[in-house]
Amino acid sequence: MKNTNSQKIRLGLFVIIGTMLFVLAVYLIGQKQNMFQKTFTISAYFQNVNGLQKGNNVRYSGINIGTVKNIVMANDSTIKVDMNIEEGIIAHIKKNAIATIGSDGLVGNMIVNIVPGKGTDKVISDGDIIASYSKIGAEDILSTLSVSSENAAILTSDLIKITDAMIKGKGTLAVLLNDTIMAKELRQSVTNLKVASRDASNTISEINQIITSLKTNDNTVLGMLLHDSISGQNLKVIVSNLEASSKQIQNVIANIDTTIVDFNSSEGAYDYIVNDTTLVNSLKSTLKNINEGTDKFNQNMEALKHNFLIRGYFRKLEKQKEKEERKKQQ
């Protein structure tokens, strides 16, 4: 069972090829993680890294240019992300570049995207910090969506209630939709409104014409008032006269006022008549006595009529009266 040379060679080849494959795999993996090439480090601050991890790719305009080196909390609300970038790419990244965190495809790993900034700026150097822009994360979108869906659910439930009510004929809208008579009446109302508005517009145009004619025609009162200067002067005079008259009237009224006051306040006959109650009482008793006197006088006169001395005179008067009536009748 000796080892032959061919066996040794075969074994050697086996070991060498196996080892080379392993080294090649290690090299390729290392190269993907920028372990065997010169790199420089840049950083960016984010509010939320959305699950970014060490070793995730960094892309510049879609090309893989490095990996995430480190993620540390800078303070209680800011996260510092250090990135290893290939040295060969340094000439292309400017200081105004902006870093964003996105995902590689819909369900892929998180990546840092570096986007070129607007305008020109100096080339970036080792240890620089670039600006960052936080996109809306999937969680934020989902939370907004959940609120929207809740609102949509409430809206749809309300809509169902409304449509139910409308189908059952409840409410104004349902009446509007279902009541054919009302629709006809509405149509009629609209037609009437149309006619009314047309008439109104005609009326307005007529009024306009009248006003225009009034304005332009000097023979009318308005035209005269607007255009006739003589009449205007006359009117002014009248108005001034009226003013003077009103002043005089005012004076007269004042005089009358004072007279009335004097009349009220003086101790003349008026005051005696108006305010003295004893006079009224005596007048009342006098009138009463007069009434009684006249009654008694009437009685005396009736008694005289029946007296034989005067009775003949009254009979003559009656006969004369009867004769006149007969004549009238004939």
Place this chain on the structure above:
Amino acid sequence: MEIGELTYFTIRCFKEVFKKPYELKEFLRQCYSMGNRSLLLVGITGFIIGLVLTLQTRPTLMEFGAVSWMPSMVGISIVREIGPMITALVCAGKIGSGIGAELGSMRVTEQIDAMEVSGTNPFKYLVVTRIMATTFMIPLLVIFGDAIALYGSYLVEHLKGDVSFALYFNQVFDSLEFGDIVPATAKSFFFGFAIGLVGCFKGYYCKKGTAGVGIAANSAVVFTSLLLFVIDFIAVFIADIFYDL
């Protein structure tokens, strides 16, 4: 009791490794017979696994419109788990049973006793060289197995999806990390050690009679296979702790 004996056997093995004389020729001969002669078997197995894995996964990924993730998925699953495990199981069947049967028959035919009488250390000459050979050859076989399995997977992707060689392997290595390849390689050393150790243990302590040889070979394969899964579990568990931190 067997576990205790195996522990004692392992400690003795470690002690004997560093003792002179180093049986280099025997070690190289074992390396050749275990490594080179298992390459074809491992290669065919790996190639078929690569083909089958890709063919089986492809329809499912197509449903999700994620066929472009095939190289990443196949690459990670082969390098991390399937490659080392399949290679180790194949080697457990071929090498473990071979060692068990060989040493068992030597024990039965009293060749080991004869070596002891003649002054040669049979443990060092027979056991240590074999364990060392499996320990170093299995990782290499795993690397070959991985490479061939990935190539098999690439062939399917190339034929069905018109994916170029560069794109396929670029995507594979893009998704692989040191966290995938280092633990996988480390555990394949343990796989090799386990295959050699159990094979030698079962053969070295083979019971008398021809039936004992068969039992030794059979139990070497069964026990090794079981041990491989246990080691795999522990290795994945430890790797998970280290690479998650």
